[in-house]
Amino acid sequence: MRPDPWRTNTWLLHHDNAPAHVALLTRQFLTDNNMTVKPHPPYSPDLAPSDFFLFPKLKMELKGRRIQTEEIQAEPQAVLNTLRENDFQECFKKGHRTWDRCEASEENYFEVYSGP
Numbered sequence: 001m002r003p004d005p006w007r008t009n010t011w012l013l014h015h016d017n018a019p020a021h022v023a024l025l026t027r028q029f030l031t032d033n034n035m036t037v038k039p040h041p042p043y044s045p046d047l048a049p050s051d052f053f054l055f056p057k058l059k060m061e062l063k064g065r066r067i068q069t070e071e072i073q074a075e076p077q078a079v080l081n082t083l084r085e086n087d088f089q090e091c092f093k094k095g096h097r098t099w100d101r102c103e104a105s106e107e108n109y110f111e112v113y114s115g116p
Contacts, residue, residue: 013037038099052098053091057083 013035015021030037061079 049091049095052094053087057087 013030015037020026027037058076058079061082062075065075067075
């Protein structure tokens with residue numbers, strides 16, 4: 001989707017430590033294709049977009065509501081459908097700031113405020 005950064009190798013891949021992401025075949029593919037991987041610090045939920053972006057948005061919208069069993073998928077999906085492109089751009093900006101903060105703390109634990 002972004003041919004220039006791909007061609008010039010000026011982008012970083014950041015993913016979590018999921019078994020599929022750290023498997024030998026995956027690491028070998030990334031190395032063979034000269035992809036720069038930004039390692040995810042172990043035990044650091046602070047850098048997972050779902051933890052600092054997605055779940056707080058869902059919680060704020062669904063807080064205090066009683067959801068019937070048949071609505072359990074439809075209600076969160078309705079919230080997700082309201083997200084705009086700008087929301088995701090802000091998510092990645094916030095993720096970048098959080099990553100910088102994590103590096104500055106030398107990958108020690110720190111709290112991330114994800115308020116309104």
